[in-house]
Amino acid sequence: MSSQAAATGGLGVWITGTGAVSCVGIGAQALWQSTLENHSGLEAGLGRVPVQARSSSTQHNSPALEFALPAAREALSDAGWPSLEPGDGLILASTTGQISNWESALIDFIRGKRTRTDVAPTLRRLPLGSLLTDLQRELNHVGPATLVSSSCAAATQALGLAALWLQSGKVERCLVGGVEVLCDLTIHGFRCLQLLASGPCAPFSSDKGGIQLSEGAAFLCLQNKRPMAERPIRLSGVGFSTDAYHMTAPHPQGEGSRAAMAQALASAGLQPQQIDWVHAHGTGSVHNDAAEAAAIGQLFGVGAAAPWVSATKPIHGHTLGASGTLEAVVCVHALHHQMLLPTFGLNQPDPALQLRHPTQAQRAQLRHVLKNTLGFGGANAALVLSAEEGLVHGHA
Amino acid sequence: MATLEILSVGVSAPGDLATLEAHPDFRKATRSMILAFNAIDRALQSLRRSSTERPLSLGLTLGACFGELGTTKDFLTSLAERGVARPLLFQNSLYNSIAGFLAIQLKVTGPAFTVSRELRSGVDALELAALLCQTKLCDACLVASVDARVADLDDFFAPSVSGVLEGAACLVVTLPGMAAQVGCEPGLQLELPSANSNGHSPAQPWYEVARTGELLKRPMDNCPLFTVANAIQHGHASGELMFDRTVPQGESLRWRKP
Numbered sequence: 001m002s003s004q005a006a007a008t009g010g011l012g013v014w015i016t017g018t019g020a021v022s023c024v025g026i027g028a029q030a031l032w033q034s035t036l037e038n039h040s041g042l043e044a045g046l047g048r049v050p051v052q053a054r055s056s057s058t059q060h061n062s063p064a065l066e067f068a069l070p071a072a073r074e075a076l077s078d079a080g081w082p083s084l085e086p087g088d089g090l091i092l093a094s095t096t097g098q099i100s101n102w103e104s105a106l107i108d109f110i111r112g113k114r115t116r117t118d119v120a121p122t123l124r125r126l127p128l129g130s131l132l133t134d135l136q137r138e139l140n141h142v143g144p145a146t147l148v149s150s151s152c153a154a155a156t157q158a159l160g161l162a163a164l165w166l167q168s169g170k171v172e173r174c175l176v177g178g179v180e181v182l183c184d185l186t187i188h189g190f191r192c193l194q195l196l197a198s199g200p201c202a203p204f205s206s207d208k209g210g211i212q213l214s215e216g217a218a219f220l221c222l223q224n225k226r227p228m229a230e231r232p233i234r235l236s237g238v239g240f241s242t243d244a245y246h247m248t249a250p251h252p253q254g255e256g257s258r259a260a261m262a263q264a265l266a267s268a269g270l271q272p273q274q275i276d277w278v279h280a281h282g283t284g285s286v287h288n289d290a291a292e293a294a295a296i297g298q299l300f301g302v303g304a305a306a307p308w309v310s311a312t313k314p315i316h317g318h319t320l321g322a323s324g325t326l327e328a329v330v331c332v333h334a335l336h337h338q339m340l341l342p343t344f345g346l347n348q349p350d351p352a353l354q355l356r357h358p359t360q361a362q363r364a365q366l367r368h369v370l371k372n373t374l375g376f377g378g379a380n381a382a383l384v385l386s387a388e389e390g391l392v393h394g395h396a
Numbered sequence: 397m398a399t400l401e402i403l404s405v406g407v408s409a410p411g412d413l414a415t416l417e418a419h420p421d422f423r424k425a426t427r428s429m430i431l432a433f434n435a436i437d438r439a440l441q442s443l444r445r446s447s448t449e450r451p452l453s454l455g456l457t458l459g460a461c462f463g464e465l466g467t468t469k470d471f472l473t474s475l476a477e478r479g480v481a482r483p484l485l486f487q488n489s490l491y492n493s494i495a496g497f498l499a500i501q502l503k504v505t506g507p508a509f510t511v512s513r514e515l516r517s518g519v520d521a522l523e524l525a526a527l528l529c530q531t532k533l534c535d536a537c538l539v540a541s542v543d544a545r546v547a548d549l550d551d552f553f554a555p556s557v558s559g560v561l562e563g564a565a566c567l568v569v570t571l572p573g574m575a576a577q578v579g580c581e582p583g584l585q586l587e588l589p590s591a592n593s594n595g596h597s598p599a600q601p602w603y604e605v606a607r608t609g610e611l612l613k614r615p616m617d618n619c620p621l622f623t624v625a626n627a628i629q630h631g632h633a634s635g636e637l638m639f640d641r642t643v644p645q646g647e648s649l650r651w652r653k654p
Contacts, residue, residue: 095490146520146523242456242504247487377499
């Protein structure tokens with residue numbers, strides 16, 4: 001793929017629509033404005049989607065669907081797609097699907113507190129794939145579909161997979177989304193691993209506090225055909241790798257993450273110095289930040305020639321399996337507006353990480369942005385998102 | 397329609413667990429992890445490959461319907477009954493923890509994906525493997541499908557079904573014609589379903605096409621790959637699984653000599 005990509009300037013996959021539901025509000029615009037203006041949706045260490053964001057059209061009483069449907073419909077509307085056609089693809093990413101519906105019912109059933117008849121409708125949602133089935137039904141989708149569940153790299157992998165579907169001709173258009181709902185499993189799970197922040201989330205800081213979990217959904221519409229819209233954003237490169245190192249900690253030198261980013265650059269036909277901004281995974285956990293910084297340093301070098309590096313999780317939190325699409329939506333808007341975002345709350349950058357941090361939201365010439373992701377199980381994925389020359393210089 | 401070449405196969409059944417669970421490498425592993433590892437290990441052991449060739453660049457795709465439901469149940473039960481959240485249970489509760497475990501054990505550093513779509517999970521993993529090979533992200537791909545029983549829920553999901561309820565299967569696949577290039581002996585060809593969804597529920601069972609043409613309903617093993625791998629292991633050089641018995645030319649998974 002890399003040699004062909006180099007000849008054509010990377011993958012020809014166009015992003016034509018975005019949609020989001022997050023703890024900062026309903027809509028991709030709310031997400032963008034919050035990341036631009038430092039309005040965090042995190043409270044008491046968690047980011048919960050506002051109650052009014054819940055979709056009234058669904059009959060499922062499923063938070064995952066209630067987040068996913070408005071985000072998906074917003075992306076479709078933004079792309080000018082009235083509906084999904086039979087040949088369109090749908091790729092969903094999630095780590096826990098509809099677990100918030102069934103986790104308490106499951107335990108009640110096992111402990112004999114509720115009957116089989118009582119819990120049957122709820123436990124139908126036990127398989128992760130039931131979320132995709134339900135979403136397909138709501139969107140009247142009958143085309144190619146799958147659900148990716150590669151931990152926190154899931155949504156970035158889903159976007160990369162969609163690019164492969166499009167490039168291979170499997171589909172001409174693809175709706176890609178990530179969905180995550182806060183639940184007992186993840187909140188108590190991350191807490192027992194001592195990964196949750198007790199104070200504000202501050203990635204790449206000397207006083208890292210840890211992760212702040214969040215929930216939400218974000219979708220993007222991708223297509224092969226260059227859209228009519230002026231100066232669209234392109235998904236130009238994808239990369240995937242695995243650490244093969246540890247179940248919950250990344251490789252300490254970030255070897256796998258570096259490999260995924262290098263592969264994304266190669267598939268985009270770019271050299272490291274052509275990347276203007278790395279939108280980092282930046283969870284705020286000690287191990288993630290150190291590994292990611294090491295990977296970025298190895299690939300891009302350090303100092304003034306290195307790209308800017310920042311993370312937006314202090315605003316919208318860590319949405320786990322949905323983080324890749326949620327943060328890709330932020331990157332798309334940043335490219336459209338030619339605005340570089342800082343890591344809000346980063347008052348004391350860790351000097352050992354040797355990253356080049358923007359200190360404020362600022363206008364910048366952004367041609368190529370790399371979105372990086374790391375996940376449990378050593379899953380790594382990276383994307384390159386690119387603006388056209390005219391857009392970059394139009395804002396300069 | 398995508399076509400793959402099967403380089404080797406492996407299966408693992410519940411009976412294998414008794415000896416494997418005692419192995420030190422599996423001390424922190426779940427049933428699904430052990431079953432999946434065992435299936436892949438068997439497939440790799442039967443992979444006849446020239447030792448002079450360069451190392452294979454391997455991808456990994458894993459399909460699971462229920463993932464680590466049993467571990468999730470154990471974590472939530474511990475939390476509800478004793479107020480204790482156990483780190484090992486949490487890290488093993490994720491769908492992707494199986495692939496993470498396999499990557500560590502097998503030292504797979506290429507692309508690794510976990511996909512889940514009810515009874516289509518294994519076939520989604522095959523389709524993804526075909527794409528990874530086509531786009532040269534790997535020379536060959538370990539495709540695994542696994543699901544393990546959750547004792548407390550057996551009655552809920554399969555009260556009247558006999559047969560295999562858990563197990564794992566692995567197919568090592570590459571693109572047709574690539575076997576020699578990656579230093580392997582040619583294998584059977586596997587034709588994947590022509591369409592991905594067609595609007596049919598992925599909760600539908602698979603049907604085995606008998607030699608008489610009769611459609612035999614598969615037990616709810618969630619794992620069409622198990623049927624394929626098992627048949628090949630027993631010397632059946634061809635066969636067909638059909639996804640939707642209502643469409644004669646519907647989605648089917650076929651393997652045969654090239």
